[in-house]
Amino acid sequence: MGDLQGLLESHGLMLVFLNVLAEQAGLPVPAYPMLFVAGALGMQDGGPSIGAVLAAVIAACLIADTAWYLAGKRLGQPMLRTVCRVSISPDSCIRQTQSVYLKLGPRSLLFAKLLPGAGALSTAMAGMTGTPYPLFLFYDALGSLVWAGGALLVGVVFSDFVDAILHAFSTYGHLAVLAALALFALFLAWRWWRRVHLLRRTRRIPRMTVDELERRRRNGVLPLVLDVRSAPAEIERIPGAQVVDLDSALQMLASHPATAEIVTYCACPNEVSAAILAERLIAAGYASTWALAGGFDEWKRLQGEAGIEPPAARDELSSPASGKS
Template identity: 45%
Template structure:
């Protein structure tokens, strides 16, 4: 633990820069505690508060602008990729889009305080064409608020933080193990939540080739697209109706007594959003409901046609 503290003291700004950059790029390595600790160590005179703040802000801006450019170039696909690597995969795109569409670029000011929001919001800003100048302005304000609040808390409670660090340092390797254990517990909890969520969504699926055959039959299924508005810009499966997982299902006009199937698709890992809506429909009496394996990505990869909005 003493080695770790020496590392922070000698390479504090580089350590902060790398930690913030990696977290904002999507790695599950919390940077806020690092900023709090380095803020508490300001009184040791190894670096100044303005330099520490600038380091955190620049690292965050580099990562956020990279996601912004990825969103501008690849559109909704990059947000789907973000959810695939997320520890909370289901609704990160949908929730982020809802907040961003309501408050606009100003939502970036608080984005970093919301787990999983910052990276997706940056990519979304690029995907929907937010001007780069406006994005940088609000993202900078958000980075300053986020980094500044951590540094302020660290300096405000410097005595308590220093005492805690001294205790961990006195524990030697046991202090390192304690910190490592806390981080492992955090990751394990997130993984378990993800595992249980996906386990709850296990059900029969339909392949894109099977869906294509149903569309060509005399009794085509009801198809529901549950993707976000941005994701639908690339087109929908022919005949698909749009519905959100959170919509009032009473608006859905399907007779559960008929033999018509209901096929639901999305653009999310493990068809999470589609499976959630499928379960809700089953609870209302619709027995022939299946998510589309691979979603819209599998449909496009197989070369099947889509229709524009």
């Protein structure tokens, strides 16, 4: 950390810019330690000014976030799946990110960077949902200001404490680095164990294939299909599916008999959200419940292979509001 202080004093703004740019681009390079130090050094003679540091941070965030925005706009849902596969909690981050952004819109960018793993996903969602670019830049710049300003403020307020930590790191540098790495490794191991435990548990939930679901539809015995994705009402869905909240589905099903056949689906890796709801329904007495294998993406893929026009598109063309016949 003593080296970090020396580097900041001589190449402060450039190092802050590159560090933030790398972190916001998705690399595992935390920027907060450098921002803490930059805030503390801003109170000393010769250190980078707080205003200049904020300008460098906002510029780096806007560059990286614009790339995520354009990728989300161009690639759509596959972009979210790609990002979630490399995150620490890939099985639920799509649903959670969609839920937050679709409820709050671009205003969620004001605090997205403060939530682990939500920054890049929220900017990709902005592109996916067609948020106007100037509006995106406005909220993203404010969110970057909140994110960086908090870290710099901590450095300013606790500048003496930061100086003491820097001195301790200079004296016991190798031991401190080893301790930090050990704590980070323990954190990753804990998150990995939780995910493995969740996957093992949800794999015990029975799956229904898309072919079997379509076969039942053709035979007129379609089960109750529940869509647990956090998405607006106008988004394409499996025909006949009912939208449910993962936490309140049991209340909605109170009028259905326990013998009802139910299929749940989502758009997350390993069908985890759908399997979690299916697990709760089975525990509540709905024994004939399945999670849809492959989820909505598998259904969409098979529809495309069969050359079937998406139901949402057909409904839109035939709806009176469209003005088309």
